[in-house]
Amino acid sequence: MHEGKGPGRAGMMDEEGTLMMGKMIIAVEGIEECRVFAALVPEVRTNLVYAREHARTREDVLAVDGRITVVGGRPRAAGWVKFGASSHMARLILELMKADPSLRAGIDFAWTPVLSRWLEQYCRERGWTYSVIDRRGEPEEIREAEGASMPWKVAEAVRAAGGKAPKIFYETGAIGKEPVTVLVGRDPIEVADQACEIARKYHGAG
Amino acid sequence: MHEGKGPGRAGMMDEEGTLMMGKMIIAVEGIEECRVFAALVPEVRTNLVYAREHARTREDVLAVDGRITVVGGRPRAAGWVKFGASSHMARLILELMKADPSLRAGIDFAWTPVLSRWLEQYCRERGWTYSVIDRRGEPEEIREAEGASMPWKVAEAVRAAGGKAPKIFYETGAIGKEPVTVLVGRDPIEVADQACEIARKYHGAG
Amino acid sequence: MHEGKGPGRAGMMDEEGTLMMGKMIIAVEGIEECRVFAALVPEVRTNLVYAREHARTREDVLAVDGRITVVGGRPRAAGWVKFGASSHMARLILELMKADPSLRAGIDFAWTPVLSRWLEQYCRERGWTYSVIDRRGEPEEIREAEGASMPWKVAEAVRAAGGKAPKIFYETGAIGKEPVTVLVGRDPIEVADQACEIARKYHGAG
Amino acid sequence: MHEGKGPGRAGMMDEEGTLMMGKMIIAVEGIEECRVFAALVPEVRTNLVYAREHARTREDVLAVDGRITVVGGRPRAAGWVKFGASSHMARLILELMKADPSLRAGIDFAWTPVLSRWLEQYCRERGWTYSVIDRRGEPEEIREAEGASMPWKVAEAVRAAGGKAPKIFYETGAIGKEPVTVLVGRDPIEVADQACEIARKYHGAG
Numbered sequence: 001m002h003e004g005k006g007p008g009r010a011g012m013m014d015e016e017g018t019l020m021m022g023k024m025i026i027a028v029e030g031i032e033e034c035r036v037f038a039a040l041v042p043e044v045r046t047n048l049v050y051a052r053e054h055a056r057t058r059e060d061v062l063a064v065d066g067r068i069t070v071v072g073g074r075p076r077a078a079g080w081v082k083f084g085a086s087s088h089m090a091r092l093i094l095e096l097m098k099a100d101p102s103l104r105a106g107i108d109f110a111w112t113p114v115l116s117r118w119l120e121q122y123c124r125e126r127g128w129t130y131s132v133i134d135r136r137g138e139p140e141e142i143r144e145a146e147g148a149s150m151p152w153k154v155a156e157a158v159r160a161a162g163g164k165a166p167k168i169f170y171e172t173g174a175i176g177k178e179p180v181t182v183l184v185g186r187d188p189i190e191v192a193d194q195a196c197e198i199a200r201k202y203h204g205a206g
Numbered sequence: 207m208h209e210g211k212g213p214g215r216a217g218m219m220d221e222e223g224t225l226m227m228g229k230m231i232i233a234v235e236g237i238e239e240c241r242v243f244a245a246l247v248p249e250v251r252t253n254l255v256y257a258r259e260h261a262r263t264r265e266d267v268l269a270v271d272g273r274i275t276v277v278g279g280r281p282r283a284a285g286w287v288k289f290g291a292s293s294h295m296a297r298l299i300l301e302l303m304k305a306d307p308s309l310r311a312g313i314d315f316a317w318t319p320v321l322s323r324w325l326e327q328y329c330r331e332r333g334w335t336y337s338v339i340d341r342r343g344e345p346e347e348i349r350e351a352e353g354a355s356m357p358w359k360v361a362e363a364v365r366a367a368g369g370k371a372p373k374i375f376y377e378t379g380a381i382g383k384e385p386v387t388v389l390v391g392r393d394p395i396e397v398a399d400q401a402c403e404i405a406r407k408y409h410g411a412g
Numbered sequence: 413m414h415e416g417k418g419p420g421r422a423g424m425m426d427e428e429g430t431l432m433m434g435k436m437i438i439a440v441e442g443i444e445e446c447r448v449f450a451a452l453v454p455e456v457r458t459n460l461v462y463a464r465e466h467a468r469t470r471e472d473v474l475a476v477d478g479r480i481t482v483v484g485g486r487p488r489a490a491g492w493v494k495f496g497a498s499s500h501m502a503r504l505i506l507e508l509m510k511a512d513p514s515l516r517a518g519i520d521f522a523w524t525p526v527l528s529r530w531l532e533q534y535c536r537e538r539g540w541t542y543s544v545i546d547r548r549g550e551p552e553e554i555r556e557a558e559g560a561s562m563p564w565k566v567a568e569a570v571r572a573a574g575g576k577a578p579k580i581f582y583e584t585g586a587i588g589k590e591p592v593t594v595l596v597g598r599d600p601i602e603v604a605d606q607a608c609e610i611a612r613k614y615h616g617a618g
Numbered sequence: 619m620h621e622g623k624g625p626g627r628a629g630m631m632d633e634e635g636t637l638m639m640g641k642m643i644i645a646v647e648g649i650e651e652c653r654v655f656a657a658l659v660p661e662v663r664t665n666l667v668y669a670r671e672h673a674r675t676r677e678d679v680l681a682v683d684g685r686i687t688v689v690g691g692r693p694r695a696a697g698w699v700k701f702g703a704s705s706h707m708a709r710l711i712l713e714l715m716k717a718d719p720s721l722r723a724g725i726d727f728a729w730t731p732v733l734s735r736w737l738e739q740y741c742r743e744r745g746w747t748y749s750v751i752d753r754r755g756e757p758e759e760i761r762e763a764e765g766a767s768m769p770w771k772v773a774e775a776v777r778a779a780g781g782k783a784p785k786i787f788y789e790t791g792a793i794g795k796e797p798v799t800v801l802v803g804r805d806p807i808e809v810a811d812q813a814c815e816i817a818r819k820y821h822g823a824g
Contacts, residue, residue, distance in 0.1 A: 013232050013395070015225075017228070018225060018228035018229055018232065019221075019224060019225050019228055020228065021227070021228035021229075021231050021232060022219075022223070022224035022225055022226065022227035022228030022229075022231070023224055023227075023228075025227050025228070025231050025286065025287060026219050026224065026227060028286075029286055029288075032286075080231065080234075080235055080238075081231060082235075189219070
């Protein structure tokens, strides 16, 4: 079969990848049905990522092609789920897995000062760690070196969480960068479920 | 969490369902990338189904919500993959599984007399059984009884194949019914792969 | 600019075509929001067509690329609106315009005996003509000549309506052909509006 | 017909709105077919807006619902074109129309220092004004007053262009804000055409 054409490649998908794909689809359908989550989709749109057990590159990370946007007031995945479809969120989860290899899934959503105060309380009630990446502390040589920011940022989130990977964290705004909240977990269904519940509780619908 | 809203139900998905979902997505993406398959999408559009191991009702069968249509000259799934999203193809695969429980996946595509002659030869070369449901033989009392046609049709396809479930079959046109070809197999990736290869070979692109 | 690439062709669109495009989009969005219409989408899916004032070929007729299917229980256009995107419905409206050039738009939806009796009454109340194409009367030489059926069918619908173009008509089922109801009018917004109202009234929601 | 349901509202669309809708669809299809434009879609996604002649609020401005994202490496509109579907770009074009009422359409795309230098030269060759909004000059009382930034920003772009509305402009990055380039014009087809040509020339494909 011709390279890159038809389901030939698909036939080579291993069982781990297939099972991951199934979980992602279930998770994405869940987000699409969670209408109130639309209010938490940031300007840069939401992505949901899921990394293989021993993931090393972004090609080992599933994500939504085109991200999740808002159409007709509802969350809508723009395309299918694919390995390699995310850059930023994929690199973030890969880096975080170095601190805790069980954290293979993540979702990002909007951040505002009001939501942040609410989330701090919400996390406290659940015993979840809520952390922050304060980019004002980022050394200039790191900021300017291509690809150096992500390791620093994740290390900072872990450090601010007292040495362990946090459940939820955000980074303070930077020049040209929208601040977003990130929630991580073991699998994308759990992560989508938790993000949807946050949207419901925060908007008083739950 | 409210019933039927958000990813709550998703959290209850079992491992068999999740793995099936993954295979379906891989299969559907494969069909979407198989451009030439667009020429084989029938008026009623294509569906791809995949039944659970001990499937009994259409709720046990995965299918593409809204079927696979043609947009911009390419096959395009109209919606996501869902359990219960198909009626006709789901009932067909459920019935066929009574003859051979390993045949859990199926896809339908166009039928023309020219394609049919070509497929007969194609199946012969592969040692595949190519069968037909000749609806002129359908007893009137069956045709008129609600839900009685499918068991008769599948029994007829098996009978015409010499007593075993065929790999490919079609039914002759009937009043109000477009004739379609059906290809079945063990899993949707295999089935999508084989349907794509037929499209390529038939259109001389392979 | 390269042929067939980018908006170059678009820049050549005339004012009639642009205005038609606008009406079609408004009409399609209306159908998508008319949830109950999903119950009237036939197996072959619905299309909505709109012909130029002096249309001669299907390239003069706008239609929905990929037709209107049902996703998540709602009508959903599979693709954008394009000139030349329909074959069957385009040829039908072109033929009907020969009898009445003001009838430039049409939509097709499901047909059942029960809906048909209801529509007969519905049309009577509105002073609309409800007609039928009885394919049993089609001469064999026409049925077998490529492209000869459509002129015969439209002539038959006009004849059965007493010599004028009907507002709504259907054709009796034929071998391999699903029976569908067709509603026609001056522009696609009117036609979508009327089809949606039929769906609402028929399903008792209006 | 029920408020906000079905094509009822659509029936009330005036001729200006309908013609605008048609132009927008043609423009959006053009962007979708301009594959290389995918490389210029920013993190916040692209939108295309088109304001009524005497537009006053964002409800008078057409935009793509869900913006234009990238799926399978191609630009893809996430939803349909709707009045009121944009906030930021709508307010921008409304403000700019105060300086030049003929500038009713606009599109935003990525900004990088390298593209910016290239655009400066590109604009010079065409006699187009290329302007900048340097947010470092924004008075603090404006930055903090809700809704006050947009008038200041547009006034700044006009001032930096020597007192007239520029053809293309960008704003320097700010905390939490991705820098984007904005191209404006009389109608969305022209604007989509020009944005596509920039993508082609910049990526050396033209």
